[in-house]
Amino acid sequence: MRPYPSGESGEALGYNTFNKVMKIDFKHLDHIMICFPEGKEKEARAFYSNVLGLEELPDPGYALPKDAVWYQIGNIQLHIRPENHQDLSRRHPAFVVSSLENSRKILESNGIAIKNESPLPGRSRFSFRDPFGNNIELIEIL
Known part of the structure; x- marks a missing residue:
């Protein structure tokens, strides 16, 4: 078992260990x-x-949040949007998963x-916070 930074195992930290066999199948970074x-x-x-010379996506096929702008960078997107300072930011990476x-x-x-x-359109998704409050989004392309 790979040690966590504290040196404790996942079991000691209260995580299920069945995901040694069952893992999230990450495909690539989406945005x-x-x-x-x-x-x-x-x-x-x-x-x-x-x-930066980024290409703005004028119509991604769905309504954007107010004052948000989406850019294409190679095969991923950069989404920028307004946010007042708050303890739990909406900033996040989004990963495509197989299931x-x-x-x-x-x-x-x-x-x-x-x-x-x-x-x-064409996507299912949800988000979660890691133990440190970082927001992470997972997407399945339908």
Whole structure:
């Protein structure tokens, strides 16, 4: 068993160990979402579009949150949107997995709370927080 940073095993930390056999099957990174202060959309768009030269996605096929902008970077997307400072940020990476249901079972069996996200065409998704408060989204392409 691979030790955790504290030197304790997953069992000692209260995690189920059946996922030595049953694991989340990650396929690839889908997108990263980062935030800018509310009211700063113009500055954010100028930086990412003009300074970094990123290509804005004008119509991703679904409604974007207010003042959000999606960019294409190679085969992944960068999502930027306004957020007031708060303890639990919505910033996150999003990973494509082969089975969202299998991933849900593994996380819930380890006491991880799941948050169902709004539906998107051709995708099922949910998010969860790691033990340190980081938001992680998992997506299954339908």
